[in-house]
Every structure is written in C-alpha cells, then in structure tokens.
Amino acid sequence: MNIMLAYFSATGNTQKIANVIQKKLVEEGINVTKLDITSKSSREKDVAVNQYDAFFFGFPIYSMRAPRVCREWLQKISGRGKKCSVFFTYGGFGKDPAHYYMKELLDKQNLKLVSTAEFLGAHTFNRSGWKAAEQRPNKQDFEIAQDYTIKTIQRFYGQDLNELKDFNKPMFSSSQLDQAEKYRFHIITKLPTRDNNSCSMCKLCEKICPTNAMDYVKGTANHDSCIACFRCIANCPDRVLHTNDLSNTWSKKLELHKTTKEEIDNLVSRIYL
Numbered sequence: 001m002n003i004m005l006a007y008f009s010a011t012g013n014t015q016k017i018a019n020v021i022q023k024k025l026v027e028e029g030i031n032v033t034k035l036d037i038t039s040k041s042s043r044e045k046d047v048a049v050n051q052y053d054a055f056f057f058g059f060p061i062y063s064m065r066a067p068r069v070c071r072e073w074l075q076k077i078s079g080r081g082k083k084c085s086v087f088f089t090y091g092g093f094g095k096d097p098a099h100y101y102m103k104e105l106l107d108k109q110n111l112k113l114v115s116t117a118e119f120l121g122a123h124t125f126n127r128s129g130w131k132a133a134e135q136r137p138n139k140q141d142f143e144i145a146q147d148y149t150i151k152t153i154q155r156f157y158g159q160d161l162n163e164l165k166d167f168n169k170p171m172f173s174s175s176q177l178d179q180a181e182k183y184r185f186h187i188i189t190k191l192p193t194r195d196n197n198s199c200s201m202c203k204l205c206e207k208i209c210p211t212n213a214m215d216y217v218k219g220t221a222n223h224d225s226c227i228a229c230f231r232c233i234a235n236c237p238d239r240v241l242h243t244n245d246l247s248n249t250w251s252k253k254l255e256l257h258k259t260t261k262e263e264i265d266n267l268v269s270r271i272y273l
C-alpha cells in the first residue's frame, strides 16, 4: 500500500505527530511519502492522487477549523473515492467544528474519510502570553498517535468495515467562523513586527512564512496575507519579532470557556472512528 502523509505545521506540533505516524507506517511495512505543505510553493504543486492508495492529512486547528490555506489546498484535490484520515493538533479550545467541517469538505472532494483524531499541542499564542497545553504533545499523545495509525490502517485495508460515525453539527455556521477568523487575525493578534531595526537581516522570517506575507526588510507582515501562524516569531534567531501581548485575552478565554489552565493541560488526545 502507498500512503501519502501530508501535513501543515507552522510551529512544529503537527509535524511531531506526523513523524510518529510515519514511523509507525514504516514499521508496518507501508510505503509512505511525506509531504510538508507548510510553504506556499509546496501547496501550489499538483498532488498525483492516482499514485496513492490512501491519505493521512495533518493540520493545526485555527479558529475551530483547519487553516484556511489548508482548506484551499484540499479543495484542489480530486479524490476519486480514495480513503483518507485527518489528524489535528490544537491548543485545548473549540475543536469539534474542525472535524465536522473537514468531513463536509472531503465529501465534496470525493475523498472517503475513515477516521479522524485530535492531539493536544502547545497553543501558538503561548508565545505571547497564553499558557495552554504547554507541555504537549507528550508521550501519552504519541502513544495515542500510534494507536490511531494502526486503527486507521485497518480501515484503509478494509479489515475494519465499520464506518466513521457522524459528527454533531456545530452551533457555528461556516460563515460565522469566517467572521471569527477575520476578527481574530487583525483584532486579537496584531501583525508580527520587528522590535527595532537592529537584526542580523538573515531573511529567515521571509523565507519560511507559509503565505509569503513577511517582508524582512520592513520587518513586518502584509495585513491581507498574514495568517497569524507565528512561524516567523518562533524561528527568528535574534528573537526580535513580536506580536501584541495576549495575556489579557488568555484570562478572558478561560472565563469564556468556563475552564481552567489545569483542565486544559489535562485534556486527553482522542481518536474518532
């Protein structure tokens, strides 16, 4: 069996889970082609669907769904009825719509979703004042990822003929989530900006930006194309890129979700079959 394992990972959590899945697939004697679609250029290449028997797709959750750029990438795939599975990493909030809307999207692309999974991952906004799931993914998450891989392979091979159970329709429509996404990108998180003009001008922030939004000479990002993924901030060797302090929104987020840091940190990763 030939499997494609495609994933988007701006700050590394989704990649860690993808690595565990890849290792397990290889141990099971499966040919696996890994495709990192974090860069814009990698998402512009066609996917040779006919070369693969099944697909794993891995995404972080942004505003309760897979990132918009990943959904747009999936919309270019014509799935020919092939089987696939999707795994998400998320920082502890509002993950259910991601599963539901992913199933809806994949149905449209003629890809048959056989399983999904969600794994805790340190929230991207921890880099600017949040404290959600700071130590994740951890050993237990990796064990769940191994189990998820085995159970999904059984569905790919047709050894487990059960069908993926329906997800509950979320209380937020897609257009409401689109609005939430617009609000968050430019109201809650401000554009990443260089503190001052003194940096080593290594160009890395511009090179690794998933949407080509960063201008390393100006030291700030394009308002329309930046997706607030914090990849530039996380990787700047001089540590001079920052966004606004999000500590206030962290306490408000906990209040809004009627939860605590401890509850978020103790959430368990989950497989859906």
Ligand SMILES: Cc1cc2nc3c(=O)[nH]c(=O)nc-3n(C[C@H](O)[C@H](O)[C@H](O)COP(=O)(O)O)c2cc1C
Binding pocket: 008, 009, 010, 011, 012, 013, 014, 015, 059, 060, 061, 062, 063, 064, 065, 089, 090, 091, 092, 093, 094, 095, 120, 121, 122, 123, 124, 125, 227, 228, 229, 230
């Ligand atoms: C723009 C943006 C929006 C996010 N929205 C959510 C969200 O709605 N719920 C959540 O639990 N985590 C959210 N996160 C956190 C990420 O899902 C989480 O940190 C993920 O593991 C990051 O994956 P990566 O390291 O592979 O990029 C968001 C992160 C970013 C950058």
Ligand code: SF4
Binding pocket: 194, 199, 200, 201, 202, 203, 204, 205, 206, 216, 219, 235, 236, 237, 238, 239, 240, 241
């Ligand atoms: S990554 Fe950091 S050091 Fe390199 S050009 Fe960008 S801001 Fe400057």
Ligand code: SF4
Binding pocket: 192, 208, 209, 210, 211, 212, 213, 214, 221, 222, 225, 226, 227, 228, 229, 230, 231, 232, 233
């Ligand atoms: S400029 Fe925006 S989209 Fe690009 S890496 Fe930085 S945060 Fe991500």
